[in-house]
Amino acid sequence: DIQMTQSPSSLSASVGDRVTITCQASQDITNYLNWYQQKPGKAPKLLISVASNLETGVPSRFSGSGSGTDFTFTISSLQPEDIGTFYCQQYDVLPYTFGQGTKLEIK
Amino acid sequence: QVHLQESGPGLVKPSETLSLTCFVSGDSISSSYWSWIRQPAGKGLEWIGRIDSDGNTYYNPSLKSRVTMSVDTSKNQFSLNLRFVTAADTAVYYCARDSIKPVLGTLDYWGQGSLVTVSS
Numbered sequence: 001d002i003q004m005t006q007s008p009s010s011l012s013a014s015v016g017d018r019v020t021i022t023c024q025a026s027q028d029i030t031n032y033l034n035w036y037q038q039k040p041g042k043a044p045k046l047l048i049s050v051a052s053n054l055e056t057g058v059p060s061r062f063s064g065s066g067s068g069t070d071f072t073f074t075i076s077s078l079q080p081e082d083i084g085t086f087y088c089q090q091y092d093v094l095p096y097t098f099g100q101g102t103k104l105e106i107k
Numbered sequence: 108q109v110h111l112q113e114s115g116p117g118l119v120k121p122s123e124t125l126s127l128t129c130f131v132s133g134d135s136i137s138s139s140y141w142s143w144i145r146q147p148a149g150k151g152l153e154w155i156g157r158i159d160s161d162g163n164t165y166y167n168p169s170l171k172s173r174v175t176m177s178v179d180t181s182k183n184q185f186s187l188n189l190r191f192v193t194a195a196d197t198a199v200y201y202c203a204r205d206s207i208k209p210v211l212g213t214l215d216y217w218g219q220g221s222l223v224t225v226s227s
Contacts, residue, residue, distance in 0.1 A: 091212025
């Protein structure tokens with residue numbers, strides 16, 4: 001299986017801060033990577049597909065980049081409603097695998 | 108708007124079979140693939156497998172020996188069976204649409220999740 005390693009595992013930032021999460025794949029996955037946000041007690045929500053494609057209705061402060069093995073997810077200006085846990089997911093090779101998650105809190 | 112809803116028992120005894128059904132509304136089950144994902148309390152996401160409307164399946168090798176998925180196109184729903192469960196199978200189970208757009212592998216709509224506890 002392809003291993004997905006996210007960093008950091010947790011993060012505390014202030015409203016208005018720029019936040020960056022990285023995801024590294026154990027092998028080249030081209031750009032077959034999605035990002036999800038999960039709020040407590042809720043199902044994950046798709047934010048970004050194909051590494052950088054922002055889903056309809058998702059605020060433009062969210063963005064994704066990268067290809068190959070190294071990917072980045074960025075929130076340009078953190079808002080209070082952005083708290084939750086963020087996961088990357090690869091779908092280049094079956095089985096799909098997820099990163100271990102990054103828990104984001106507001107300072 | 109696509110909506111998925113899981114249903115099934117919330118409590119299963121060890122060594123028995125966990126059975127869940129996901130009902131799909133707002134989309135035809137023939138339009139895409141459909142996945143199951145689980146999440147133990149406080150832990151990350153594990154993809155269990157997927158099925159299409161023809162009944163073609165792919166199961167995660169970690170669970171393959173115990174998993175069966177099926178689809179009922181007449182009812183627009185699909186199901187998960189996990190046999191010989193143990194406490195380690197206690198988790199929230201999600202169903203999701205495995206979209207072919209832009210590329211198969213994007214889980215774009217999720218059910219709310221169904222907590223299944225394995226306990227005697």
